[in-house]
Amino acid sequence: MVRNTLKALAVIGGLLAASALPAAAAGPYVPIPDTRFSFDGIFGAFDRASAQRGFQVYKETCAACHGMRLLSYRHLRELGFTEQQVAAIASQFQVVDGPNDEGQMFERPARASDRFRSPFPNRQAARAANNGAYPVDLSIITKARAGGADYIYALLTGYQDPPPGVEMMEGMHYNRYFPGHMIAMARPLMPDQVTFADGTPATVENMARDVTTFLAWAAEPELEQRRAMGVKVILFLTVLAGLVYAVKRRIWADVH
Amino acid sequence: MADSGEATASGTPRRDFLNLVTAAFAAVGVGAVAWPFIASLEPARDVLALATLDVDLEPIAEGQAITVMWRGKPVFVRHRTAADIAAARAVTLAQLPDPQPDQARVQRDQWLVVIGVCTHLGCVPLGQRPTDAKGEFNGWFCPCHGSHYDTSGRIRRGPAPRNLEVPQYAFTSDTRIRIG
């Protein structure tokens, strides 16, 4: 009787879990398409070449408005850049340091140990430069949005003309996947706006995929190590479960 | 019929083997769980990354010394005079509690870079300011227990066992060094 009850509860619980997703914001909700990324699935990994191209897209396009203040240049070593390459990348940016012995703040080229340079000194300056809209920090953006990497990719490729009858507010742009469909950010990716050193064509889809891969790595740099450890842990525990169960059955043999 | 409660450690060899293997697996599991906690106490990656410091030597006049903070500790950078260097070189090594030639402690003769932490029990020795006591050997003097260091930062007299530590540093130009 209890077993049947448990089965019923499991079914109910499963149904509830499947449907208890965060409710959509106002406006007809368009389901986010499932995009295949190199890091999907239990054994997925970040395509290093794609992530490096994605960093280039970020640096040349997004970094004009969006900071990633939780990352440091030294973290880029994990994407396969050498120490010299990271030092070279960092030194392209000027960061504020100080106070010096005269009590003044000064600018100097960034080092590997510095955080990514933010385009604006504070949120108010960011809003002021963008018509009151704050360009969100992208350090953990794929974790901060329902749908994760799929959503970010859909957003970047989801710009289109507004359907007939929809009036756009001033300064807003139509996006198929943004909740409410009106987004303050203009279409950020145009074909060929970036030149990839490895010759990959800079289509909007490629750039969107590469920058999404980069952002997904930035949000969860431990992902590959986490999954690899998980496989080992669960295999170990499964074997241990078998052993402990055998011991338990043996101890209980005279009782059953 | 039910067991009286004693551990089933004794019994047939197959029983023991199963118990042993299970216990061994469990022990490995416990050890594996302990490791991340211990490792998390080791310096984090951002702490390890802040391990270098650039120092500009130009403002330091001959005979002057400055103190900079590096990895949380004071570092003495002294612009030695010719007299300082000669005094350091004139010492016979056998006299030294911690024998080390002066040449082995400097990359350029006039610049001495040492960590300003007494090797006895960790006080910061005096001698950086012109008004400070420099001890009998014109280097540094530790007021805590009376250790005297010479113009090469070597221990000459007192309870300290070793010379002031020379950190890893390199000249990035004639007037700049990078410590660490």
Add this chain to the structure above:
Amino acid sequence: MAIGLHDSDFKNPVVRWIDQRMPVFTLMQKEYGSFPTPRNFNYFWNFGALAMVNLMIMIATGVFLAMHYTPHTAYAFDSVDRIMRDVNFGWLIRYVHMNGAHMFFIVVFIHIWRGMYYGSYKAPRELLWILGVIIFLLMMATAFMGYVLPWGQMSFWGATVITNLFSAFPIVGDWIVSLLWGGFSVDNPTLNRFFALHYLLPFLIVGVVFLHVVALHITGSNNPLGVEPKGPKDTLPFHPYYTAKDSFGLVIYFIVFAALVFFAPNILGHAENNIPADPLVTPPHIVPEWYFLAFYAILRAVPDKLGGVLLMFGAIAVLFVLPWLDRSPVRSMRFRPMARIAFLLWTVSFFVLTYCGAMPADEPYVTISRFATAYYFAYFLVILPLLGRLEKPLPLPESISRAVLGGGGGPLPAGAAAKPMEKA
């Protein structure tokens, strides 16, 4: 035996020396070695031990997280990100702590469900049950404050909504809220005191858990039949039988825990909490963590603010008096066909309330919540008291050993049915 020394049975000289002066080993042998435990436990009886292990894991991971966390509004969010990115294995310790909270509530909900189905709250275990409800309350307070610490959007706004509730109380309401806040809104003083209390409360929980186990060891455990053990044939020594069975349950629990931590660490949380707290921007849907959703639904089911607060706290308060509401002399719902159906409906209503708590406060969810809330309280206040008198239970087995070994056992002789809860 020398005067002042305990008469120890242990042979090992070091163990014996300690035991003579502080008989911890004798105590462990008595309470966890030979302790007579009903032989017919099912796996539902693992969950108390699982909860204790979970508590230990939360304290261990919590202490190590506290070594790197900064409880200041300007640094909290960044310090958590630093743990994830730069502290060695910081991501692992954080995810274990975060998902450990989820596992703790899953385990404790099942543990409570077991108590309700098998009548473990009935005499003589009323105090054991009450201590358990106190532990549950402390857990909820701890989890609520812990969720504020990362200082994300949900942390801040969840704290704002829940602390604002207390202003519903007449006369002292606003004063209580200002004590919670330490200011005029949820801000740095709030975060700081929540951190101090979040660190403290788990140790209070350990204390109450200790009392909970003491109370259990006085009365002995209940069992799936609800019939008290009558002699040694009905019990087994806790070690090795239940140490082995609990160990197996523990490994399965670790597998579930590991699957969450390593492969879906964020699935039970809210994406919104990875956005730094912004007092000027309210998220479109402020949702508490799943384990609070049912109580949140009850809160929102009542149109009146004070009424909602009282009913929400009432939903827990009613648990305290359950032993006196349910007067049936039969413990286990295995033998109470009508109560069993009522209880399963109650379980469904709890799931329904949980679902509604996640939905926006519109129709049809408000109406559904009201029906589910009505049933939730009716179960305790109306159905159980009535069934206690009106229900005809199934015949109880004579004893555990008769039921387990003797092929089901026959019905009790007529006279014995009147008092089926004899202590052995």
